[in-house]
Amino acid sequence: MQMNRKKTVNKITVFFLITMLGVSALQVNQLIGMAFAQSENWYVGKGVKPDxxxxxxxxxxxxxxxxxxxxxxxxxxxxxxxxxxxxxxxxxxxxxxxxxxxxxxxxxxxxxxxxxxxxxxxxxxxxxxxxxxxxxxxxxxxxxxxxxxxxxxxxxxxxxxxxxxxxxxxxxxxxxxxxxxxxxxxxxxxxxxxxxxxxxxxxxxxxxxxxxxxxxxxxxxxxxxxxxGQPPIPASQVQIPVPPLNIQTPRGTYNVQLLWEPVEIKAGNDTQFGAIFTDDKNNIVDRVTYGYKVMDGNRTVIDEFKNQRATEGIGQFTYKFDTQGEKYLQITLETATGENLGMFVESATFLLLVQ
Known part of the structure; x- marks a missing residue:
């Protein structure tokens, strides 16, 4: 009788130990799985280190x-x-x-x-x-x-x-x-x-x-x-823009290429500008009317001209800058292929340096 009771207790103990080991193994596997999942996760900032x-x-x-x-x-x-x-x-x-x-x-x-x-x-x-x-x-x-x-x-x-x-x-x-x-x-x-x-x-x-x-x-x-380590901050260097300059309008519908001569823009002298208008496939856009604004380095408008014609997609105009320094030239399409662009603003703004 005593021996049977011991056998029963031993069986219960073995069953309990096996159950506990199974639970522990499951928990370990879950922890390993969580750790693996965490290691393959990515977020903006992962791996960043000081210095x-x-x-x-x-x-x-x-x-x-x-x-x-x-x-x-x-x-x-x-x-x-x-x-x-x-x-x-x-x-x-x-x-x-x-x-x-x-x-x-x-x-x-x-x-x-x-x-x-x-x-x-x-x-x-x-x-x-x-x-x-x-x-x-x-x-x-x-x-x-x-x-x-x-x-x-x-x-x-x-x-x-x-x-x-x-x-x-x-x-x-x-x-x-x-x-x-x-x-x-x-x-x-x-x-x-x-x-x-x-x-x-x-x-x-x-x-x-x-x-x-x-x-x-x-x-x-x-x-x-x-x-x-901390990289050195470079000194500003004046970069003089040279033609041609190409800028795509914000919606990607048109490209504006700006040319001018003489290449060195001098205050007090006339500069001849040319603007070439193409579509998103680089085909010339005909029957264009456009306007342009001349702005100073703070983007304050100095002059503004409207209803300029580029019948075959090429516009020309002459401008004389009074002062030296950075200037901005903004060219805006008003009509293209003879049609008004309505609510859409198709423009390109170019940085120039007047010497």
Whole structure:
């Protein structure tokens, strides 16, 4: 009787131990699975380290008519109290250097409104938000899996799904990187390339949403350089624009090419300008009327002229600048192929240097 009782107790003990081991193994497997899932997650800001810097070339349709500029971000230190990175940042745009300090949120590297930057850097902070950190709307900390079937939908009418679409080896001036392409389709394919160990995407090319014609680039960027330590801020260098200059209008419908002679624009002397108008397929647009504004370096209008004719797509005019310095010349299409453009503003603004 005593022996049978011992056998029963032993069986219960063995069963209990097996059950506990099974539960423990399940918990371990769950923990391993969670750890693996966490390791393959990515978010804007993952892998950032103090005393490192990144330089990008950026094109953004809403900044300087889509003309390229470079931005260098130095992650100096982490502010534990405010939960943000202190990041001295400088922009080089057509030789002009603008610098300030961005406070970048620990959650998704969003530039905080308290960042101490000069007014002239505001447009570049906006460009930063809509390019390098655009994905933060989908992958703030702790992020999403790089093998997930979907990251959500883009915020647009009929917005498509944005998702990892496969691996890609991407080469930029900073090197060659193993990446995952994050893609969505809206008229055309848009791709953003993410390396799992880097805080920002390595490269991107996305396009504006248009109802017809060839969509223009909404934004594009690529990593130019990365390194350890604070990079030196370069001195501003005067870059003298030379013809021809080409700018696409904001909707991507037309291109405006500006030429002038003499190439060296002198205050007090006449300068002969030519404007060539083409469509998104680079075909000459005939029966164009246009206007142009001359502005100073602060974009204050000095002169304005309307109803200029470019019957065969080529307009010509003469202008004399009274003073030296940076000037802006904005050319706006009023009609094209004889039709009024209505509510759409199709313009291109060119930076000139008068000597």
């Amino acid at each position: 490192t810097h990144y330089t990008y070339e950026i094109k953004n349709a809403d900044t300087n008519q889509g003309q390229p500029f470079t931005m260098t971000i130095y992650f100096k230190e982490y502010n534990e109290t405010g939960k943000y990175w202190v990041a001295p940042t400088f922009v080089v745009d057509q030789g002009k250097v603008i610098n300030g300090t961005l406070y970048l949120s620990d959650l998704d590297l969003t530039a905080l409104g308290t960042s101490p930057i000069p007014p002239e850097m505001t447009q570049y902070r906006s460009a930063y938000a809509t390019t390098l950190t655009w994905l933060s709307a989908f992958v703030s900390k702790p992020g999403q899996s790089l093998s997930s079937p979907s990251w959500g939908k883009i915020a647009a009418i009929g917005g498509s799904e944005i998702r990892p679409s496969g691996s890609a080896k991407v080469t930029t001036p900073a090197g060659t990187f193993d990446t995952t392409a994050i893609s969505y389709h809206k008229g055309v394919d848009n791709h953003i390339y993410v390396n799992k160990d880097m805080p920002y995407p390595v490269k991107a090319e996305t396009f504006a949403d248009v109802t017809s014609g060839k969509p223009p680039i909404q934004y594009a960027f690529e990593l130019k350089a990365t390194g350890i």
